[in-house]
Amino acid sequence: MYLATTSFCAMFIVGHRGARAAAPENTLRALEIGMACADYVEVDARLSRDNVPVVMHDATLDRTTDGSGAVCTYLLSELKALDAGDGEHIPTLQEVVSLVTGRCGLFVEIKEKGSEETVCRVLSGYDPEKLFVVSFHEESIRKVKGLLPGVRTGFIFSRCGGDTLSLAVSVRADAILPRKDLLTSSLIDQAHRLGLIVIPWVLNTGDEALAAQDIGADGCASDDPCRMRAFLRDTEKTRRHES
Template sequence: MTRAFGAIGPTIAPPDVHRDARPRRRVAFDPPRRIVRVLAGAVGVAAVSTLIFVLGTPTSATAIDVFGALRGPGEPALIIGHRGDRAEAPENTMPSLELAMDRLAYVETDVQLSRDGVPMLFHDTDLERITGDPRSVGDLDAEQLDRLDVGAWYGPDFEGERMPTLERFLEALAERPDARALVELKADWTNDEVLTVVGLIERFGLRGRVVLESFSLETLFAVQRVSPTTPRIMLIRELPADPVPLAERLGLVGFGTTAKSVTAQPQALEALHEAGVAVLCYTLNTEDRWEEVGALGVDGIITDEPSELDEWLAVTAPGT
């Protein structure tokens, strides 16, 4: 089986205001709260320094360490299961995630914080589509979230499925030596909130097997500050014409972007590969899209149809 923003200049400065990662309405700027959050960030940096001292200084991972040799035009990309294997089980549930972990090079999932700070696997900004509850993950404590049914919407066979914690997911990942994961941190995360995730990765011995990713610059800077050796990817809808300075500034092993972005600017993909940075495309579910980006040499395809993509690659790239 195959194991498979607009442009930003290179002089970005890391933001110094750390908003809560949980989805919420924006509030008026509050100077005292800002000071408190900045101080909390400083405490987070001290905490991670202690963690690194105890565990030993890790070695930074490169894109090749994480994804293998970068692809050339026409070479088969890694298959990455989007929120697990959504074609077979409800997204971001353990059945879906375990199917992907057992069959694929990578599984992708999403993390948000509950009201009491527990990392939970869920994608949407509210719970309506999956559970019928109009509230968000950040409105409820983990215990309340555990009472919600996140499988019945998909079909009767999955009625009663509960929202997994990141801890439960990482435990299952650790039981599968060949499994790896892309974990998207939704919205903006502070230093201390990122440390919660990094601490779980370390506890389960998954350093190098879990790649953190985000659309949020604030979150990526937080990861860089508190755990600079953790592999990270920037999710971005449109690659800059020259994305290499941005990758270097953030210490990225890769970008996750759209097929439209890659096909519009193939020179950006080439420049990133020359710099040793990977490029993944999301979320592609049709043969024409797979062929389009594969011809350019993307390194990974995030898909809702991993089995179909695997079969397609078996025919179009025999031996993979």
């Protein structure tokens, strides 16, 4: 069942890559900052050469670390030696789980087909009520549902075809995560009728958040969850006062 909102009820907030506006993305420091304000923090999972799930958005190291080349060609020990920004290091998914458990909800995006079993093994002990596993790959969502039946899943998309919602339902997704420019009241209404939670990405301004909330989005991903939390809290207070 979707998480309904009202006109006076703020959306839940997902700290995108922790809080990438405030600290190097997908690092433990970004997660610490994000957890202070967000309902969930989100990370991206890939496999090292020795099959360990690590937290990295890109397939290559060049943009976010002082390394270069494909993540999958490096051993975990080699990845750990890299600087992921401001002296931070690439965390393993297990380190993220250990940090977040009991403190915040967690979104994990599966970036690579074929990594589902390894990623789910790490996530198997996490509270399913606090966990979403999401992906652009519909087959990954289907596999996760088989491996971790109690965990909620989400289908991410940046294009909206006529069969998008049907596809999400067919792989037993619990949520859709549309790119923000695809978000419409019609999409939200259709998704809710199908029992799907709607979580657009990435919202970083007050106007974006207010527009999404007012047409019924259940949550949103933001690079700056603390700023977003403050905006939604202040807006809610103002609306309650005006009512």
